[in-house]
Amino acid sequence: MSSPLTLAPATGGQRPRRLLVVLGGALIVATYLFLVTVQPAEIAGGMGSVASLVTLFGFLGGGALLVAGILPMLSTSSLVVMPLGIALNIAIGQIAGSLGMQIYLDAIGTVLVAVLAGPAAGAATGALSNAIWGLFNPFALPFAAGAALIGLLAGLAARYGAFRRVYLAPVAGLVVGAIGGLVAAPVAVFMFGAAGTFGTNAIIAVFRSMGDKLLVAATKQGLLSDSLDKIVVFVVVALIVYALPPRAVRQFPFARTHRVLGGRTGALPAPSPVKAAHGGGSGVA
Amino acid sequence: MPRRRIYDPLTELLAAVLLVVLVLVVDRWQFSLAVLVLVVVPAVLLSGRARQIGLAITLVAGPLLISSLLLHGLFYPEGRTVLADLGVARVTAEGLTFAVRMGLRMAVFTGVLLTAAMTLDLPDLLASMTHRGWNRKLVFIVGSAVGLIPHVALRGHRITRAQQARGLVVGRSPLSRIRALLTVMTPLVIGLLVDASERNRMLEARGFSSSVARTSYLPDTDSHRQRLARRGMVVAVAVFSAAWLVVAP
Numbered sequence: 001m002s003s004p005l006t007l008a009p010a011t012g013g014q015r016p017r018r019l020l021v022v023l024g025g026a027l028i029v030a031t032y033l034f035l036v037t038v039q040p041a042e043i044a045g046g047m048g049s050v051a052s053l054v055t056l057f058g059f060l061g062g063g064a065l066l067v068a069g070i071l072p073m074l075s076t077s078s079l080v081v082m083p084l085g086i087a088l089n090i091a092i093g094q095i096a097g098s099l100g101m102q103i104y105l106d107a108i109g110t111v112l113v114a115v116l117a118g119p120a121a122g123a124a125t126g127a128l129s130n131a132i133w134g135l136f137n138p139f140a141l142p143f144a145a146g147a148a149l150i151g152l153l154a155g156l157a158a159r160y161g162a163f164r165r166v167y168l169a170p171v172a173g174l175v176v177g178a179i180g181g182l183v184a185a186p187v188a189v190f191m192f193g194a195a196g197t198f199g200t201n202a203i204i205a206v207f208r209s210m211g212d213k214l215l216v217a218a219t220k221q222g223l224l225s226d227s228l229d230k231i232v233v234f235v236v237v238a239l240i241v242y243a244l245p246p247r248a249v250r251q252f253p254f255a256r257t258h259r260v261l262g263g264r265t266g267a268l269p270a271p272s273p274v275k276a277a278h279g280g281g282s283g284v285a
Numbered sequence: 286m287p288r289r290r291i292y293d294p295l296t297e298l299l300a301a302v303l304l305v306v307l308v309l310v311v312d313r314w315q316f317s318l319a320v321l322v323l324v325v326v327p328a329v330l331l332s333g334r335a336r337q338i339g340l341a342i343t344l345v346a347g348p349l350l351i352s353s354l355l356l357h358g359l360f361y362p363e364g365r366t367v368l369a370d371l372g373v374a375r376v377t378a379e380g381l382t383f384a385v386r387m388g389l390r391m392a393v394f395t396g397v398l399l400t401a402a403m404t405l406d407l408p409d410l411l412a413s414m415t416h417r418g419w420n421r422k423l424v425f426i427v428g429s430a431v432g433l434i435p436h437v438a439l440r441g442h443r444i445t446r447a448q449q450a451r452g453l454v455v456g457r458s459p460l461s462r463i464r465a466l467l468t469v470m471t472p473l474v475i476g477l478l479v480d481a482s483e484r485n486r487m488l489e490a491r492g493f494s495s496s497v498a499r500t501s502y503l504p505d506t507d508s509h510r511q512r513l514a515r516r517g518m519v520v521a522v523a524v525f526s527a528a529w530l531v532v533a534p
Contacts, residue, residue, distance in 0.1 A: 049312035050530065056309065071422045076488055079422055080481045083429035084437075088477070091437040092470070105466075112474065128423075132430050135405075137345050138398035139391075192394075193387035195353035208360035209373050236466060243471045248478045251485070 020069030021120075024062045028145045028183075031058025035186040036215070051190040059145035059187060063127040066148055070124045077251055078117035085109030086129040090136075104229055110147060111154040111237045115163055118254035119155025126151035142191045146183040150176060150230070159254075162234075164262030169238040170231045177230030181222030186215065194218040200225055293507040294410040295417070299515050301401035303522045308393050310526040311533075317389040325396035332404045341403060346395040350388045357384035407431055412503035421499055440476065445469050 034054055074082075088109030110129060114122025126147030134141035153176040157163070162172035188194050194204055194214055200221055207217035241249065241261060249255050304324065308317050329338050357380045364377025411428045415421070445453075448468050455465045 049309060052309045052312075053306070053526075056306070067423070068420070071420050071426075074422065077485050079425065080429075080485045080488065081478070082426050083433050084477045084481050086426070086430035087433035087437040088474070090434050091441055108470070128426055128430070132427060134398065135402040135431070136341075138395050138402075139345065139349065141398070192349070192391055193353055193357065193383065195349045195356070195387065195391060197348065198352050198355075201352040201356045205356055205360045205374075208356070208362060211362045232463065236463065236470065239467055240471050240474050244475060244478065248475065248482070251482055 017069040017072055020065050022069075024065030024067075024069060026062075027058055027065060028062035028149070031055065031062060031145075032183060032186065034058070035190060055187055055190040056142060059142055063131070063144040063148050066145075067124050067127050070120045074117075074121055074124070075253065077253070078113075078121040081113055081117055081252070082121060082125045082128070085113035085125040086132055088112065089125075089129045090133055105233060105236070107147065107150050107154075107230065107233050108237060110151045111233055112240065114151045114155035115158040115237060115241055115260055116249065116252045116255050117155075119152045119159065121254075122151030122155040123148040124151070139192065142187045143184055146180055146187065149183055150180045153179060154234070155254075157234075158260040159258050161260075161262070163238050163241065163260050166235070166238050166242070169234040173230040173232070173234030174227050176234070177227035178223055180230060181224075181226030182219060184226065185219040185222040188222070189215050189218045194221075293413055293511050294405050295413050295507065296511045296515055297401055297405065298410075299518065301397045303518055304397050305394055306522060306526065308390060308397075310529055314386045314389050317386075317393050320393050321389065321396060325393065325400060328400050329396070332400060334403060338400055338403050342392075342395055342399050345399065346392055349391060353388055353391070354381075354384045357381070357387070408503060409506060412501040413505070413507055415499050415501040416505040416507060418498070437473070437477065441469060441473050444472050 031054055035051060035058075086109060089106050090109075092105050092108050107126070110122055110126040113125040126149070127144045130140045130144035130147045134144075154172075157172040157176065162168045185194075188196060194217070195201070196204075203221040203224060204214075204217045207220050208214070212220070249261060255261065304320065308320055311317075329335050329342075332338055358376055359371070359374035359380070361375070361377050361380025361383065364375065364379035366378035367375050368378055368381075369376040407428070411424050414424050414427075448465075453465060453468055455462060
């Protein structure tokens with residue numbers, strides 16, 4: 001008798017760590033609420049040491065807990081597509097730049113993974129994407145929790161049909177972008193004094209010239225920029241996944257089970273009663 | 286020439302992160318400047334890759350520092366000491382002070398983390414994570430993603446050139462740019478998904494789903510003393526931070 005070529009299947013240690021996910025989510029929400037409501041000192045009145053520390057540990061710690069809770073739950077098919085999403089996030093920024101694009105498009109990989117592999121994989125892709133990006137650009141690091149939120153919401157939007165029709169994608173992008181902008185604003189303000197690109201800082205400067213506090217100005221800018229960015233990202237991802245061959249989509253249980261692309265998912269047809277009764281008819285096209 | 290590695294990558298990364306935490310806790314421009322001059326600059330000079338690291342820090346932090354200076358230097362409604370009134374914009378002493386202090390913090394943040402990351406040997410880091418028993422899925426994702434980034438960039442570049450050879454012209458309108466992006470992205474993503482599907486089968490065939498302990502081909506660069514030092518550093522910074530936040534005015 002020949003020996004098996006594969007190792008023994010997992011017997012334990014793979015149980016979902018939902019508690020970690022709940023704790024991570026709660027930490028991120030508590031950090032956000034602390035920063036926008038309890039934190040009394042406006043950053044532009046001082047450097048806000050406590051606020052910076054809370055931002056760093058709250059959002060990074062929350063993101064780390066989310067990843068620690070989510071990773072053991074993911075299947076191998078979800079796992080292999082995550083590095084692809086992370087690499088796309090980072091590389092597409094460069095392609096967009098070479099094509100003269102004026103928006104970031106740094107969440108295309110996250111949203112793509114979320115649509116194909118689900119909200120958990122999307123959230124982990126977003127958080128890990130910014131953590132790995134931090135090796136090349138440390139400014140991306142504190143935004144990991146916001147990126148995780150984008151992945152989570154994109155996956156939930158896909159789960160409930162936002163990618164079944166192309167005109168629903170920008171609506172979902174608008175909502176997700178607005179929430180992402182709200183979460184990213186305190187990070188930008190309390191960690192870096194809202195420093196960003198010349199384009200985003202120009203928008204903040206407009207609101208500051210009207211007398212807005214720094215956090216308010218950065219939040220308004222986040223609502224504008226992130227919403228526009230995510231509208232484009234969601235539409236681009238929708239058009240890309242519509243162009244994918246059905247076989248490529250079918251390999252993802254999430255996309256198959258929830259028919260995230262509607263009729264385009266290419267779900268296997270149910271076996272006919274006659275064939276099923278004879279035990280045949282796999283239904284493969 | 287890159288320096289010879291003395292410490293485990295996890296020890297170096299932790300030291301860099303704790304240094305950033307200290308800068309945030311102390312929150313004094315003098316301390317930020319001291320860390321920049323006495324720690325970051327010597328570390329960059331002794332790294333053996335001073336030119337590359339210096340260039341990377343300049344490219345990453347430079348635009349942010351300039352835009353921060355313009356934003357707070359010209360638009361700071363909380364400022365009372367007006368140095369120049371330019372109509373809509375006002376140059377205030379408070380705004381310039383805030384921009385300089387925030388700029389110093391950002392320079393330390395970028396300098397410390399980028400120096401640590403650029404002197405890091407990624408295979409060593411992944412091996413160290415494996416030896417320490419970190420989640421193998423996390424190790425796979427980090428290693429695979431970092432390896433894929435140049436591959437994706439190169440493939441995207443080749444597809445862009447191929448599409449340009451077939452007549453792709455990027456117009457000035459946003460719609461034309463999005464269409465150009467789609468003509469590059471669609472074949473890129475399809476190709477990458479096919480690769481991922483192959484990788485999925487190969488990983489399953491090699492027992493990736495199994496939960497048994499992994500071995501690493503690379504030797505463990507960690508030691509008992511370094512593990513003790515890491516715990517000691519974390520405790521020392523935590524105690525100092527708590528004391529500073531309570532005592533400092």
